[in-house]
Amino acid sequence: MIEYLKDSDFLVLLLKIVVIFGGVMGVLAYLTWLERKVIARVQMRPGPTRVGPFGLLQPIADGLKFLFKEDVIPTNANTFLYVAAPVVSLIPALLSFSVIPFGPSLQVTDLGVGLLFIFAITSLGVYGIVLGGWSSNSKYPLMGAMRASAQMISYELSLTLSVVGVLLIANTLSLAQLVVAQQRTWLGFIPRWNIFLRPIAFLVYVISAVAETNRLPFDLAESEQELVAGGHAEYSSLKFAMFMLAEYANMVTVSALAAIMFLGGWGGPAFGPGWLQAALPTVWFLLKVSVFIFFYVLMRATVPRFRYDQLMKFGWKFLLPLSLANIVLTSLIVAIAAS
Amino acid sequence: MIQTLFFFFAAIAVGAAINVLVQKHVLYSALSLILMLTAVSVLFILLRADFLAVMQVIVYAGAIMVLFVFVIMLLNLPQDEDGADRLRWLKFIGIPLGLFFLFLVVATLWNVESSVDTRSGISGSPLAIGRSLFTDFLLPFEATSLLILIALMGAVVFAKKDL
Numbered sequence: 001m002i003e004y005l006k007d008s009d010f011l012v013l014l015l016k017i018v019v020i021f022g023g024v025m026g027v028l029a030y031l032t033w034l035e036r037k038v039i040a041r042v043q044m045r046p047g048p049t050r051v052g053p054f055g056l057l058q059p060i061a062d063g064l065k066f067l068f069k070e071d072v073i074p075t076n077a078n079t080f081l082y083v084a085a086p087v088v089s090l091i092p093a094l095l096s097f098s099v100i101p102f103g104p105s106l107q108v109t110d111l112g113v114g115l116l117f118i119f120a121i122t123s124l125g126v127y128g129i130v131l132g133g134w135s136s137n138s139k140y141p142l143m144g145a146m147r148a149s150a151q152m153i154s155y156e157l158s159l160t161l162s163v164v165g166v167l168l169i170a171n172t173l174s175l176a177q178l179v180v181a182q183q184r185t186w187l188g189f190i191p192r193w194n195i196f197l198r199p200i201a202f203l204v205y206v207i208s209a210v211a212e213t214n215r216l217p218f219d220l221a222e223s224e225q226e227l228v229a230g231g232h233a234e235y236s237s238l239k240f241a242m243f244m245l246a247e248y249a250n251m252v253t254v255s256a257l258a259a260i261m262f263l264g265g266w267g268g269p270a271f272g273p274g275w276l277q278a279a280l281p282t283v284w285f286l287l288k289v290s291v292f293i294f295f296y297v298l299m300r301a302t303v304p305r306f307r308y309d310q311l312m313k314f315g316w317k318f319l320l321p322l323s324l325a326n327i328v329l330t331s332l333i334v335a336i337a338a339s
Numbered sequence: 340m341i342q343t344l345f346f347f348f349a350a351i352a353v354g355a356a357i358n359v360l361v362q363k364h365v366l367y368s369a370l371s372l373i374l375m376l377t378a379v380s381v382l383f384i385l386l387r388a389d390f391l392a393v394m395q396v397i398v399y400a401g402a403i404m405v406l407f408v409f410v411i412m413l414l415n416l417p418q419d420e421d422g423a424d425r426l427r428w429l430k431f432i433g434i435p436l437g438l439f440f441l442f443l444v445v446a447t448l449w450n451v452e453s454s455v456d457t458r459s460g461i462s463g464s465p466l467a468i469g470r471s472l473f474t475d476f477l478l479p480f481e482a483t484s485l486l487i488l489i490a491l492m493g494a495v496v497f498a499k500k501d502l
Contacts, residue, residue: 112464116393123401127373127408134366134412142412149409153402173465 016108017098024097028248029059035297042301069237074136077234081135086235086242089128092121093249100256101176103266103282114175115167118257119160122212126152128246129214129221129231136234144231147308148214148221154315155211155218161323162204165330166194166261179265195262200326202262204319206292209254211315213247216300220308255292256285263288345385352378369407376400390465 033048033055040047048055073082099114101107111117126149133145167173170181184192195202211218222229232243259265268284270277306314355375362368376399383392472480 111389113389113393116390116397120393120396120401123397123405124377126401126405130405130408130412131370146409146413149405153405153409156402 013108016106020097020102020106020108021094023102024094024249024252027252028245029063031248031252031293032062032244033058034293035300038294038297039301042298063241066238066241071237071239072234074138074234076137078135078137081131082234083239085128085132085135086232086239086246087128088131089125089246090242090249092125092128093246093253096121096253097249099175100253101179101260101265102285106282107176110174110176113173115163115173115178115257115261118175118253119156122250122253123152123156125246125250128243132235132243133231138234140227140229140233141231144221144227144229144233147227148231151214151218151220151311151315152212154312155208155319158204158315158319158323159208159212161320161327162201162208163261164323164327165198165201168327168330168334169194169197175260175265179260179267182264183267191264191267193262193264193267198262198326198330200322201330202258204323204326205258205262206295208315208319209258210296210299211311213250213254215247215251215296217303217305218311219305220311223305251293251296252289255289255296258292259285259288341385345382348378348381348385351375352382366408366411369404369411372407373400373404376404390468 036058037047037055048058051057051061073079096118098108099111099117101110129148130145133141133143133148136142166178170178172178172181182191182193186192190196214221221227221231222233227233232240235243265288266281266285268280270280272280352375355371355378358371359368359375362371376395380392380395380400383389383395
């Protein structure tokens, strides 16, 4: 981490940051388009079609609309925290992209504790919702904030514990090495991905990741039928856009983590001329990530929302014991295999 | 460069720590504490103890302080508490205890081995920490986990009373 400050290849680092950050921002904008399109098709509607071909310019139109909306700050709101909350929720969401390996060399920095770094950073994101809800000084946002914090604390446990099994096998916390550890194959063609070794951990991870990002069917924090829009009901204009951006960024982060930990990251067949071989790992990685994102969107379109007590019961009485049992099982297998 | 970063984040940590005590509203105190903990974790990174830094954020800033903030918001405490008068006698215990703690910190700093090489970053790796926890410091480690277990059971007993 520190050696980068001294290195002469500062320019390369800067270029990587620009490419990754720019790419991520573009993807986040088009995720809104993708989500609207997919949900529309599930509900037998055409979705956005007016702005550009297939509504492809819709994200730009949305962005401009956000920009020109009036920026309202409620009279009784705590102004400082009200303004700070969207920033607090967006910065951690974007910061986690700095350790995600998009390809063998397309990674801003490979921390030795990269996985824990992402968990640490995303656990700070909850303050954005909580502060936003509290500082709005209004009942629905407050209730949304309460729910969000309770839910995120509960599901963070099973999310983190589900990863322990993978770590026991891979023996590393670095995301780049996690990917490298999964590059071998069985019988020459079945990839040695962790999803085959740890199916229970994968299941627990995917479920708690949905809850952790406050998406349907676990979007109790903003359930629009009960709480208007929950934590950010009072927000408008670019501040609201920042909350949405943070939500989508978190969605991409947990999807990318799932691809890295369970589906072998950028691993995949590399063929063709040199430039293609260099680009293919990133393509495989993005494909794997988009599978998860597509799954997320389909979930939102098809599964009804949980009730609050169901959500808590499910998290504490089913997912947590399951992930604990999985850790015990994995440790036993690893110990037996080692001896 | 590292020195500049150190002074910058050390200043934030000290400023935030003072702000915890100065603020009237409990929520601002809690938020300053979060800022302080995060700034200290940056200092850990500068010492090449990445694991410790990340753990500091996960455990304190990400989990414990969320609960603090959660409770403060749920109770929505008034700006000035009436209960402050009733707790006046606490300073007779608090000042000696604080002085004792200061003595402990100074004594520890005085006796600490300065030979630990932080430049290589090996002493702060998860491997090294795990190894020393399960060999040299096994007894304190087990004692701490027992303490946490007791606290856990205590919490369950308190919660059960209301059910």
